[in-house]
Amino acid sequence: MPEKDDFDLQFFLPYLLNQAAEESSLAFQQVYKRRYGMLRTEWRVLFHLGIYGEMTAKQISQRARMHKTKISRAVQKLADRRLLTRVRDDRDRRSEILVLTPAGQGAYRELHQVACDYDAALTSGMSKAEVQTLRRLLVQLARRQI
Amino acid sequence: MPEKDDFDLQFFLPYLLNQAAEESSLAFQQVYKRRYGMLRTEWRVLFHLGIYGEMTAKQISQRARMHKTKISRAVQKLADRRLLTRVRDDRDRRSEILVLTPAGQGAYRELHQVACDYDAALTSGMSKAEVQTLRRLLVQLARRQI
DNA sequence: CCTTGTTAGTTACAAAAACAACTATTACCA
DNA sequence: TGGTAATAGTTGTTTTTGTAACTAACAAGG
Numbered sequence: 001m002p003e004k005d006d007f008d009l010q011f012f013l014p015y016l017l018n019q020a021a022e023e024s025s026l027a028f029q030q031v032y033k034r035r036y037g038m039l040r041t042e043w044r045v046l047f048h049l050g051i052y053g054e055m056t057a058k059q060i061s062q063r064a065r066m067h068k069t070k071i072s073r074a075v076q077k078l079a080d081r082r083l084l085t086r087v088r089d090d091r092d093r094r095s096e097i098l099v100l101t102p103a104g105q106g107a108y109r110e111l112h113q114v115a116c117d118y119d120a121a122l123t124s125g126m127s128k129a130e131v132q133t134l135r136r137l138l139v140q141l142a143r144r145q146i
Numbered sequence: 147m148p149e150k151d152d153f154d155l156q157f158f159l160p161y162l163l164n165q166a167a168e169e170s171s172l173a174f175q176q177v178y179k180r181r182y183g184m185l186r187t188e189w190r191v192l193f194h195l196g197i198y199g200e201m202t203a204k205q206i207s208q209r210a211r212m213h214k215t216k217i218s219r220a221v222q223k224l225a226d227r228r229l230l231t232r233v234r235d236d237r238d239r240r241s242e243i244l245v246l247t248p249a250g251q252g253a254y255r256e257l258h259q260v261a262c263d264y265d266a267a268l269t270s271g272m273s274k275a276e277v278q279t280l281r282r283l284l285v286q287l288a289r290r291q292i
Numbered sequence: 293c294c295t296t297g298t299t300a301g302t303t304a305c306a307a308a309a310a311c312a313a314c315t316a317t318t319a320c321c322a
Numbered sequence: 323t324g325g326t327a328a329t330a331g332t333t334g335t336t337t338t339t340g341t342a343a344c345t346a347a348c349a350a351g352g
Contacts, residue, residue: 009193011281012261013268014171019211019288021167025160039308047155058330065165070309072332094317094330115158122159122290126283134283135157137276141268142165185338204300213340218302240300240347299348307340314333320326 017141028118032111037081041066041074043111049084049100050108056095083107163287174264178257183227187212187220189257195230195246196254202241229253 009015032038038046048060055063057071064071075098078084083104086096100108123131155161171186178184184192194206201209203217210217221244224230229250232242246254269277 007197007258007262009190009197010285013265013281014167014174015190016281016284016288017163017167017170020284021160021163022211023290024163024287028160041309044155044161051153051155056330061330065168067310068331069311069333072330073308076332089330092318092330096331112153116153119159122287125286125290130279130283133276133279135159135162137272137280138162138166139156140271141170142162144169144268144271187339202300207300214301215303215341216339218300219338222302238300238348242301293352295350295352297349297351300346301344302346303342303344305340305342308337309339310335310337312333312335315331317329317331319328322323322325 013141024122028115031114036107036111039074039077041070042077045071045074045078045098046083046100046104046108046111047115049098050105050112054097054099056089056097058095060098078104159287170268174261177260182253182257185220185223187216188223191217191220191224191244192229192246192250192254192257193261195244196251196258200243200245202235202243204241206244224250 010019029040032043036043044064044066045060048055048064052063057068057075060066061068061071075084075086079086081103082101084098084100086098089095089097123134126134156165175186178189182189190210190212191206194201194210198209203214203221206212207214207217221230221232225232227249228247230244230246232244235241235243269280272280
């Protein structure tokens with residue numbers, strides 16, 4: 001039997017981050033899944049367009065660090081449900097500009113409100129300073145390339 | 147086009163946590179994937195056995211919050227590669243006790259060392275206090291049920 | 293004992309993700 | 323120009339995951 005040592009899996013950052021990420025997105029997932037039939041990639045695309053305005057799939061892919069095939073399929077589904085429209089870019093006819101329809105904007109606004117409330121609930125047991133530190137360090141981890 | 151507001155997707159905790167989790171496990175993933183041909187579930191099972199000693203699939207499932215089918219498949223693969231053996235529990239012949247083989251213990255020790263170094267590298271840009279706060283809040287998020 | 297219900301683990305099938313190959317367009321440069 | 327390389331996005335195929343149904347073993351009350 002292996003010797004015990006001071007390493008605790010529960011504190012190993014990649015593991016811990018994953019546990020926290022999964023647990024803390026569960027309830028939010030229920031909302032966009034049950035209520036809008038969306039997948040994670042789909043609400044992410046919706047939010048990118050809702051927050052940053054019109055974008056191409058490529059731009060979303062870069063900002064969200066998601067593979068282009070995931071974006072492509074998410075965009076397809078959102079277009080099927082008439083939540084966005086695609087407009088060929090005349091300056092570069094390979095790419096297309098994605099624009100939320102009024103229905104898409106409505107869905108975004110509702111989910112955005114849910115997200116705000118949800119984030120507030122998640123941080124409700126933390127002090128302002130703690131929340132600030134937490135987000136700063138997470139951004140640092142998200143940007144770092146080891 | 148939607149109005150801009152003060153909500154930033156990059157700071158929405160479920161999103162941010164996920165980005166941090168993915169980015170910060172990338173390089174570690176390379177190691178267990180390329181060097182041992184393991185999947186995420188597999189190294190988790192390996193680590194549970196390496197750290198906590200002999201366990202049943204059910205116990206790992208509870209501690210790691212992973213579904214029993216994932217565990218079952220990971221155990222199968224690890225057994226195929228002779229990294230663990232399964233022993234029927236005579237007190238309850240439905241369950242089986244999982245035990246690392248010497249090869250499994252060796253794999254664990256190597257990956258454990260990698261993990262330690264990796265965790266140190268991830269936190270190298272943070273103060274002791276920051277790291278402590280980070281882990282504490284992450285544990286809090288991971289345990290919370292909203 | 294013998295039903296009824298529960299639990300540990302596996303298997304089968306459906307959903308989703310990862311990866312590679314493809315089309316259409318643009319960019320560059322000889 | 324025209325030919326090669328690069329880029330935006332899609333499609334097809336293979337892995338991996340999620341979900342439900344299954345087998346085998348236990349538990350407990352009649």
